[in-house]
Amino acid sequence: MNFMLDKYLSKQYNGFMMGNRLREVLKREGVTAYRLWKDLGIHQSQLSKFFHGRVNISLEMLEQIAGYLGYDLVLVKRKSSKKGGK
Secondary structure (H helix, E strand, O other), X not given: OEEEEEOOOOOOOOHHHHHHHHHHHHHHHOOOHHHHXXXXXXXXXXXXXXXXOOOOOOHXXXXXXXXXXXXXXXXXXXXXXXXXXX
């Protein structure tokens, strides 16, 4: 399964969206936020702030979470590139 990660982090694709995406995945997989932070050693307040869009988490931590849940992180090409408009 893939845990989609957009190629760029902009104002339209911010931590709040990623937090919501992670919540959806946790719910689908039947994993609680408590179990996630306990098993991975993520600080509870950092995870809570991420869910609420107040902080971002590192790509390394996102990879760790995805691996724990049995997902891969995937970069998705946008339809248009900022490089030359192609």
